[in-house]
Amino acid sequence: MHTDPELHRSAAARLADQDQQYTTNRRAVVEALIAAGAPITLPGLLQADGTLAQSSAYRSLSVMVEAGVVRRLVHVGDHAHFELAEDLTEHHHHLICEGCGTVVDVTLPDEVEIAMDQTFEAVAEAAGFTPNHHAVDIYGTCADCRVA
Ligand SMILES: [Zn+2]
Ligand SMILES: [Zn+2]
Numbered sequence: 001m002h003t004d005p006e007l008h009r010s011a012a013a014r015l016a017d018q019d020q021q022y023t024t025n026r027r028a029v030v031e032a033l034i035a036a037g038a039p040i041t042l043p044g045l046l047q048a049d050g051t052l053a054q055s056s057a058y059r060s061l062s063v064m065v066e067a068g069v070v071r072r073l074v075h076v077g078d079h080a081h082f083e084l085a086e087d088l089t090e091h092h093h094h095l096i097c098e099g100c101g102t103v104v105d106v107t108l109p110d111e112v113e114i115a116m117d118q119t120f121e122a123v124a125e126a127a128g129f130t131p132n133h134h135a136v137d138i139y140g141t142c143a144d145c146r147v148a
């Protein structure tokens with residue numbers, strides 16, 4: 001997967017807003033998240049990039065979650081999954097396996113997104129609420145768990 005230099009500039013800017021630096025380790029964690037191509041747990045990240053040390057990778061993730069560079073997903077299972085913030089990548093939804101905890105990104109057709117936004121706006125506005133964005137995840141059983 002190619003690495004957009006703009007993404008690294010945005011990451012560095014968001015960290016700078018928090019008086020944090022885009023260190024080599026933080027950049028390596030971002031690279032590993034890009035390479036993973038899907039939400040990944042800390043153990044998964046360490047396995048994918050053998051040069052990352054657990055303590056520094058954990059600290060980098062925490063700092064970058066605070067800075068809005070990384071999004072922490074907590075669904076089912078023991079481990080949180082991490083991915084790059086949606087506004088640094090693209091808007092999407094998740095398929096979450098209730099059996100093994102695997103999380104997969106899925107994008108929906110534009111017309112579905114527009115229809116969902118219209119529905120959510122109507123519901124929100126009826127309650128005097130101003131919606132900014134939505135998050136919809138689909139829970140079920142992944143292909144691997146279905147065979148097992
Ligand atoms: Zn599964
Ligand atoms: Zn995702």
Ligand SMILES: [Zn+2]
Nearest residue numbers: 091092113134
């Ligand atoms: Zn959506």
